[in-house]
Amino acid sequence: MGLLSKKDAKLITDPLADNNPITIQVLGICSALAITAQLKASIVMAVSVLFVLGIGNVVISLLRNIIPSKIRIIVQLVVVAALVIIVDQVLKAFSYELSKTLSVFVGLIITNCIIMGRFEAFALGNGPWKSFLDGIGNALGYGVILIIVGFFRELLGSGTLLGFKVLGDPIEKTGLYAIGYENNGFMLLSPMALIVVGIIIWVQRSRNKALIED
């Protein structure tokens, strides 16, 4: 990357794998699990978090010398809430059906621990450009997991990806269904999201032994 110095690039690449917000830092799990039955919803959620975290980190970083430390949580919440309201209104305006699908989970970006966590751990102590990169990196790390989970749940659960029937037609028995494949409806139920994330963690930690706990 010519644009970014090595240190800056690390801010983006680190959260993608070895310091992933979901699988390593254990932050922002709720939304990662609840809306991943469809790939489309996962992508929209990932983009929303990218927007909120990227801009929020910059705003907090700019304000960091003005905010009194006693009330910083409330200030942070107000900044996030304002950004989330923007996301929510945009979604309602341009994609009403999707915003119904995501229901309260757009609002819950406010309490997504990744955002508070990055504000506390990074934006309060670093300049705006670095904070921006850190925000983008962490949001991408979050998005990657979301998209992986959404991909498997939609593919195995309903045989579609982004609404396209990739495995053939289950009613007319074409493609994979012709040889007796059936959709695993269980993948669409919420508990399977937890198990899929558990498996992702398992795979990640068997590849990188340094991450194993205890």
Add this chain to the structure above:
Amino acid sequence: MEHLELFLKSIFIDNMVFATFLGMCSYLAVSKKVSTAVGLGAAVIFVMLITVPLNWLLDQYILQPGALKWLGEEYAAYDLSFLSFILFIATIATMVQLVEIVVEKFSPSLYNSLGIFLPLIAVNCAILGGSLFMQSREIPTLGLATVYGVGSGIGWFLAILAIAAIREKIRYSNVPPALRGLGITFIITGLMAIGFMSFGGMLTGGDDEAKKEEKTASVQEETSNDQVAINAAETEKEELANNTNN
């Protein structure tokens, strides 16, 4: 009867952790020991008991479309519902601050054992989620909102207590190294969630009339977000209903 039904429903069927995955961060972070899990669970119940009815009042008299009627006829057309995130979170943050002060004053030992997690209740999604579900499910009365708040709090308490007990024991089990800690906790939570799904039949197993009510109740529509996601037809219906409301 209505109250009892909503109470049981919010504890078992719409359990905050197992049905909607809210408050997972603190659920995973604080569940290593039963004693701290109990402390945090109690604090969550208390905060939910206060904030859900309080936010119900805010929603009813300030935020809903037409809620400002009590100010005068000219305000009846106002719709402030886009402000609900900010007002709800402000209520919650204030309440958490209050709880923190009270706990510090009356039980310093509990205060010390909870440490950083007490202020973190403010960003526990279960609490904001409770208020947002209360709003989106249109819970009709203050009494029901209170019951819903307490019930969801107890449901969360139950979940964190259960997982903490299991995690204390599982330390002695032979888990594959890569799954130890976080991974196995996720999978256990998934299995517990499957178990909790069986409570779904609890309130619908009664007479036919109860069944019919169950189907029409708006509470039912969002029991499982995922199911709403699959069922596009239902979302359409909701959309229509919403449009006519507006």
